[in-house]
Amino acid sequence: MKTADGPGISLSRQEPRGRSGQLLFTLLLFSLLLLPACDAVEDTDTLDVPVSSTLGPQHLALIINDEDPLSRRIGEYYLTKRHIPASNVIHVKFKPGNNVMRPQTFRLIKAQLDAQVPASVQGYVLTWTVPYRVGCMSITTAFAAGFDEAFCVQGCKATRPSPYFNSNSQRPFTDVNWRPAMMLAGETFAAVKALIDRGVAADSTHPDGSAYLLSTSDRARNARARFYNGIDLLQTDRFKVEVIEGNSLQHRSDVMFYFTGLVHVEGIDSNQYHPGAIADHLTSAGGKLTGSSQMSSLRWLQAGATGSYGAVVEPCAFVQKFPRPNIVIDRYLNGETLLEAYWKSVEWPGQGVFIGEPLAAPFR
Secondary structure, X not given: OOOOOOOOOOOOOXXXXXXXXXXXXXXXXXXXXXXXXXXXXHHHHHHOOOHHHOOOHHHEEEEEEOOOHHHHHHHHHHHHHHOOOHHHEEEEOOOOOOOEEOHHHHHHHHHHHHHHOOOOOOEEEEOOOOOOEEOOEEHHHHHHHOOOHHHOOOOOOOOOOOOOOOOOOOOHHHHHOOOOEEEOOOOOHHHHHHHHHHHHHHOOOOOOOEEEEEEOOOOOOOHHHHHHHHHHHHHOOOOEEEEEEOXXXXXXXXXXXXXXXXXXXXXXXXXXXXXXXXXXXXXXXXXXXXXXXXXXXXXXXXXXXXXEEEEOOOOOOOHHHOOOHHHHHHHHHOOOOHHHHHHOOOOOHHHEEEEEOOOOOOOO
């Protein structure tokens, strides 16, 4: 991996004179005492996400590749388990088995999709593992925003930003004209079925798990460690956070979040992951789900996580191109779905792919 280089308010008080002045002072003091309580309620409202604000089955379009038997089988199972409306199921056709889809092929599929998708749909579920790339960009961002070379760069440069990043939008297509996408990825139907079942089982469970934040010896890939102490401080009153100086986490039974930065992460199979768990590793090619010399992000799902993320082309060590742990943890704990919380945590998502069960919402 390459390395990328409020106004204060002053209050003064004058002693009141006479009975009317004393009454005025009493009323003023009483009003000032009420202000902190009002502010506290207002702050809480902006943090908590009500149930009605999260995306549901009616907001997702299920995209099935009819030429891929595994895609058809995954789509049928997800349709049943998540009760996706029949009108939201869209069938496309392309030759399966290639890691990279040509932009010309994608544009034809996207045009067909745009002509069929209901206006109420806010996001996409892709029912395959490959292709995970369209030309020079990730397939999940291509479906979300369309193929655009502004998402593609050579060398350590910025890419087109996401208008959905860390936003309070409850309806991304309605608000910013993007439909965030996530892949139900896995090498076998059994693996994807288990992933879907974990996502469904996670809903509203409010697990007493832990967030493990590993600060590794890999200087370039450890770029997100700068956020760790802030997460510990912010979440300490509602969730267990453990910042670890080291390259591996093993034999833990309560993993809800696991963020690290390495080419390969040892011992992930020794841990137990709560349904709905999120885990990823910052590296150059984690999003190359098959055939990569680096550890595939798919390994996290195989180990028991419900969501992960990885780069499909060399991104350089920009934190903007990877999930921000502080954002995804906070939004997930506030009740957002995996799709919402994860997508909102990546500022420049054009080179990274999102995989997992999108409707998982353990803290709804």
